[in-house]
Amino acid sequence: MSTPQDDPVDDRSPSPEQGFASRDQLRAMAHPVRMEIVERVGRRGTARAADIAADLGIAANSVSYHLRTLARGGVIVEAPEAARDKRDRVWKLAQIDFMHAPSHDASVDDDYLSASAETTLVAIDWIRSGWIAESARRRAHHPEPEGAQAPAMLFSTPMRLSREQARELFASVQEKLLEYNRLNRDESGADLPGDPDSGGHAQDVRVLFTVLGERPRDGRDADPGSSAEPPAPHSGTE
Template identity: 30%
Template sequence: MATYDDPRILRAIAHPTRNRVLHELSAAGSLRAADVAQRTGIPANQASFHLRQLAKYGLVEIDPDAGRDKRDRVWRLTDDDITISPREMVQQPGGEAAYTVFQRSSVAWGHHLVDEAFKVSSDLEDDQARRLVSESSLRLTKDEALELQQELNQVVARYRETGRQPSGEERDLYSVYQLVQPMPDLAGEADPGAAT
């Protein structure tokens, strides 16, 4: 797991298209720019540009073993798990502004994922097979919360590896959005403990 504290990296991954490129590479393992273009619906020259930008910041690299020959450029993530350190990030020059842009983009994406998850399809079977929304409340120590997060990450990593293997079945890209955090206060409540 690579932890980044360079504000320029946050700006690079806050871009929605680059973020999607990272997701595609994470799921697939290695892809050519043409594959990225096909999966994201952008022109191949734009896919190449975004891949080069991500490479500039050390997030992706050429996978020399995946190409058919030396001219065949296949890209992969430098690390499957990109982690940022917000505290260290905001202390860097330009870090607070970069973090604000990244946070705004991430919150918007999170809202989009939740909105899509709660859409009701006319095809009940499609809804049940393709979407699962689950929320659980647990009483945990800090160590137990960390252990839970690590176990969830291991399960996701196992399925990521399975999805990268050749298969006779076509696989769709799924989003697994995890939050393990202390329960926040009620939205819009100034003092949730105050008597009414």
């Protein structure tokens, strides 16, 4: 399997300068542990391998390997201003979020779409695993009668929207996510001490939504030209 550094640079690929995650960034993040590491680095602002290892409960040498992979992909960069000396390796995110370029962008090719799909599947599992862990924690702290469930909150609803309505929905949700992220995070995306705008009792919230396209009608395939254009999936540290 090729790695980001093995592939020739494609100047047509979406890039951070365009406001989108690059193909190499997406490929680097397409791993469950690396998704967790990206979140923790972002939440801390700057982090060492030992910090992340303590947060996630995994070996520091394993974290170092994943950090190097993320660095090669351009997801994180070194933060020498936070280092104690020249041997101290401290990392920070290369950018605050990693928006996937939409499929209708002229610079998006099959390789980019593949990388986007892989990262999105990891993000789905990231949300799923977080929900399972929180449900287990609630059951442990608030035992219910045998057979009863005390799951974490999860909301789901189907909608039928036009292409333009789907884009408007995505834009409004993205704006609201940024607004609420600013409540307890600084300009770099790092958590502020004490969660000041939440009274010290902020909770982690993971958000995911998608557009699936148009359902077939009367057993026929839907006209692909009339389906809603899926908004770019968002991977980051919301």
